[in-house]
Amino acid sequence: MQRYFKFKELDTNYRQESVAGLTTFLAMAYILFVNTSVLSAAGMDEGAVFVATGLASAIGCLVMGIWANYPLALAPGMGINAFFAFTVVLGMGIPWETALAGTFMSGVIFFILTLTKVRETIINAIPEQLKLAVGAGIGLFITFLGLQNAGIVVEAAPGTTIVALGDITAPSTLLAFLGIIVTAFFMIRGFQGGIFYAMIITSMVGIIFNLIPLPSGIIAPVPSLEPTFGKLFGHIGDLFTPEMLVVIFTLLFVNFFDAAGTLMAVARQAGLIKDGKLPRAGKALAADSVGTMVGAVLGTSTTTSFVESSAGVAAGGRSGFTSVVTAGLFIVALFFSPLLSVVTPAVTAPALIIVGVLMASALSGIKWDEFENAIPAFFTVIAMPLTYSISTGIALGFVLYPLTMVFKGKYKEIHPVMYILFVIFVAYLGWAV
Structure with missing residues (x-):
């Protein structure tokens, strides 16, 4: 096993890899509860989604670890799960x-x-500015969801504004505020797994003050996967509509660039890039796609590489054995489903908000002083939360970018693929209206 995972070549060992796997799991364990909360809002069975999330994460980690041999963990992605639940469904x-x-x-x-x-070809066709804008826009979108779940932002009274400040003295809202503060503290102090620890503390405070009921237990049999398992196969024929083609493209677009960006970032941190190139990059990206297919069959949204894997790399993870350990811990976590009852919207809201902060950091890479880039990027970012649709934000950005570049006289810099996407998204926006 040491030879297979190249322990000697990577200067690592079982203990180092195991600690790294545990660190990665703690950093991303929140997804078990947050993804369940998001997808159950779309009418999916809570217990089944919890199991699908854990199994998809475990299988994705195993494929990445054993096949690609990278210390990169996978799970249903944040942001794209919100697109699935709130935009699509x-x-x-x-x-x-x-x-x-x-x-x-x-x-x-x-x-x-x-x-x-x-x-x-596709990677080169999509301009970097739009990639950054999509990531930042999704960050604002899930932050908006978090603020709503926390009761901080509510629907305004008829005849006034669209949204308004909620009752910030409400007990559940105060609990969410506490969660935000605790999460911010852990993140600022650099605690690996800070989001997960903050959820535990917030839940405990909620239980102490009778805002959250005590769970029926800690460990229980794994819930049934039957309500979601394989349900997609009876609906394959429903995919050939304009709206679903746009949905598929959006899912593909977000996962494709998120996976590639995360892979390069984590591999660079681990020192695994050789001569500017990433060995076995194809296998690593293929692991993402396999995780997505398996996860969909099980009953969860897109499974993708998690940037939280960097926590495990920082703890010494260098080989795929790190991901194998993380996979094992996701399997063990399936027996703790009773804890779902204490993870209320007030507990998950801070996680959504802080993850949104992390994703919004992409705004710093946008060339705001170049209006041919700034205008489509801005519309992409702002349209996602204001229209409550990630796909609408992407569509506006992909329509405006070719126009602004042509106005600037940079039409030769536009990849032909972008003109094709321009026509597609113009048709989509016309259909959506």
Whole structure:
């Protein structure tokens, strides 16, 4: 096993890799509860989503660790789960079974692209400014969701503004404020797994002050996966509509660039990049697509690489054995489903808000002094929370970018693929209206 994972070559050992795997798990364990909360809002069975989240994470980690041999952990992605639940299911009125079918199809396309040179073509076609804007916009979107779940932002009274400040003296809102403060403290002080620890503390305070009921237990049999398992297969035929094609593209786009960016960042931190290139990059990206396909069959949104893997790398993780350890811990976590009852919206809201802060950091990379970049980037970012739709934000950005570049006289710098996407998204926006 040491030879397979190249312990000697990577200067690591079992203890170092195990500690790294545990560190990574603690840094991302919050996804078990937050993803369950987000997807259950779309009408999916809570217990089944919890199990699907854990299994998809475990399988994704195993594929990444054993096949690609990278200390990179996978789980259903934040932001893209909000797109699945609030834009696709609740916003467009698409059944969650059909949305899972779209997720599965995006994984299939991702896998095919990974095996071909089309991958490089697409990566080069999408301008960096739009990639950054999409990430930042999703960050604002899930922060908005978090503020709503916390009761900090509410729907305004008819005839006034659209949204307003909620009752910040309400007990549940005060509990959410406490969660935000505790999470901020852990993040500022550099605690690995700060989001997870803050959720535990917030839940305990809620129980002490009778804001959250005591769980029926700590350990229990794993909930049934039957309510979500394989439900997508009866809806594959529903994918061939304009709205679902845009949904599939959005899922593919976000996962593709999120996975590539996370992979490069974590690999660079671990010192695994050789001569400016990443060995086994195809296998690593393929692991993402396999995780997405498996996760969709199980009953969860897109499974992708987690930047929290950097916590494990910082703890010494260098090989895929780190991901194998993380996978094992996700399996063990499935027996703690009773804890779902204490993870209320007030507990998960701070996680959404802080993750939004992390994603919004992409704003710093946008060239605000170049209006041909700033205008499409700004519309991409601001439209996501204001229209309550990630796909609308992406569509506006992809429509405006070719126009502003042509106005600037930089039409030769626009990749032909962007003109094709321009036509597609113009048609989508016209259809959506």
